[in-house]
Amino acid sequence: MNTLSAFNQYTNSLAPNGELMPVLFIGHGSPMNGIEHNVYSENWRNIAKKIPTPVSVLVISAHWLTKGTGITAMNAPKTIHDFGGFPEALYDVQYPAPGNPKLAEETTKLIKKTPVVLDHDWGLDHGAWTVVRHMYPLADIPVLQLSIDYTKDAAYHYDLGAQLYALRKRGVLIIGSGNMVHNLRMVSWQHMHETNYGYDWAVQMNNTFKDLITNGDHAHLIRYEQLGKEASLAIPTPDHYYPLIYTLALQGKKDEAHFFNDYVVGGSLTMTSVIFSEKD
Template identity: 65%
Template sequence: MKNLSEFKRYADHLDDQDFVMPVLFIGHGSPMNGIEDNVFSQYWRKLGQEIPTPKAVLVISAHWLSRGTRITAMDFPKTIHDFGGFPQALFDVQYPAPGDPDLAEFTANQIQYTKIDLDHEWGLDHGTWTVVRHMYPAANIPVLQLSIDYYQSPKYHYELARELYQLRKKGVLIIGSGNMVHNLRMVAWSKLNEPEYGYDWAIEMNDTFKNLILEGDYNALIQYEKLGKSAQLAIPTPDHYIPLLYTMGLKSGKDQTSFFNDKVVGGSLTMTSVMFGG
């Protein structure tokens, strides 16, 4: 947008809707979920059919870590294959959804909590496209990503998310994409095909997180490091957990809470996902 009048026209285009879009935390798991027809991808497709069609999708993915907070602002974000060792079919996937530079600029200008930089280099990483291509296979809805400033505290991310709430009222679907329990070093690779095989600590923390979410205990979720040894095993690094904090910051007191894809994979990963609203 080149001037104030164009900005105002775009703001008018984003007038508040008669409804508030739901907000999602999605456990994305293996990149293979992007091309497999399984219980996880089937539910993602179901979500795309059942929730209101968004004007745009904004994803906070565990796989875009940055210094400072950035938002993609290009017309056509590239599909990023940020993984290795998978079948060629996964690398062949292109998800040609458009971006929305005006929405990126609008969002950056609306946020007061911190400075949001416009990014023209990143694109859509696998924390985004492996999920969204199942929800919106026609790739006709603009998709943007918001980066995770890895040098900030968990509370920073929760507070920033609270300022993003206004986008829910303007038809934007916001998704946090990560995993509540995510310890790749402890994956039992021989048990990947054993349904819902989970270590005791992984099951314990998955249940703890769900209970804290239902209770609305934001402080405990923000201060997850105080939840004991099981939490340290579940979250050895915070990258896949932080998207959940964005989702929690976007929740309103009127939102209903529902869980889906509530399964343990390979002992030390959970696909447990949650929707607020809907």
């Protein structure tokens, strides 16, 4: 059974009104995925149809890096076009999902590890809206973002992420949005549209990540620097990897990991994504 078939069989078995919301790590890739109808965006739409409808969505995006931790707390977060050199149609997109100031304030109280600032300036960057607009196109579900403190290591973010677990019991869908393998400097632009084109080291590292996730080996994923030269190529900077760390921290004892969008792009990027959810 291929990966997509296995994923569809799995999500079809999820209870429509499960008590514990699943957790998603999504490889978001190019901002163009926000307006394109492709295998990635189609799977994002399908996931939203097969999991319980959340009361709110909380995104940890690779594109909101701060010193300290913040959470968006405005009533109407703006759509941020934090990229350059793309078609005008992408800049025209607005995703007017509401915020949830009350949930933002309650989340600050859950996190004991560090003070969390209620932010009224950021909004929804492309790590959030390019994905969520496919999942919830009516923009009728509140969306918040939690920032990533770029001064801290993976172990810190894992411990912080674990403190968000109670939100799963309250109907909040938590999404980590980044890419497991993300080396823009080594992208082969001439192969960007070639299906599943990947360098050997990228494919190897992607498989290593999947094996460790499947086995629940969070310790090695946290200490990714010790996974060899392939890891240093896959994660030259940790910004796109840290969202995965948050989702790992939210995995419960009964949660199973199932992969989707398991493709390599341009040699040095992977779209590989994972859903953590209980299965009866």
